Amino acid sequence: YRNLLNFGHTAGHAIEKISGLKGLNHGQAVAIGMIMAIDISISLKLLKDSLKQEIISLYEKLKLPHKLDLSEGLSREKLADDVFDAMKFDKKFSASTNKFILLKGINKPVFYYNVEAKVIKDAILKNISIKI
Numbered sequence: 001y002r003n004l005l006n007f008g009h010t011a012g013h014a015i016e017k018i019s020g021l022k023g024l025n026h027g028q029a030v031a032i033g034m035i036m037a038i039d040i041s042i043s044l045k046l047l048k049d050s051l052k053q054e055i056i057s058l059y060e061k062l063k064l065p066h067k068l069d070l071s072e073g074l075s076r077e078k079l080a081d082d083v084f085d086a087m088k089f090d091k092k093f094s095a096s097t098n099k100f101i102l103l104k105g106i107n108k109p110v111f112y113y114n115v116e117a118k119v120i121k122d123a124i125l126k127n128i129s130i131k132i
Helices: 002-006 009-019 026-043 049-062 076-087 117-126
Strands: 099-103 109-113
Touching: 002 009, 002 099, 009 026, 009 076, 009 099, 026 049, 026 099, 026 117, 076 117
Parallel strands: none
Antiparallel strands: 099 109
């Protein structure tokens, strides 16, 4: 059961690595990672999209970030690639496999292995904010 606490941590640790913890603390990085894991869950048809909106509403009330801010001079694709590449340093990733804690519903976590790179990168891209 302890492994279930890793929900959001695979992407969260990658976000921490690329940001150097500048502007984000561990909890904030994991919060964004949880939203990315939710998007992966939605892409894999494990979860309905409406739950994401409920969670984002809760995040907004708690003043938690739910998007990764794009740094000036960096493209969305480059930032997504950087996060994805940083995930490869996570102990739950190897050259041939990856493991995520995803959701099938509220209080219904599931271990999911070998998520395709495109699904992961799409989830990262969906959660990059462009400041205007």
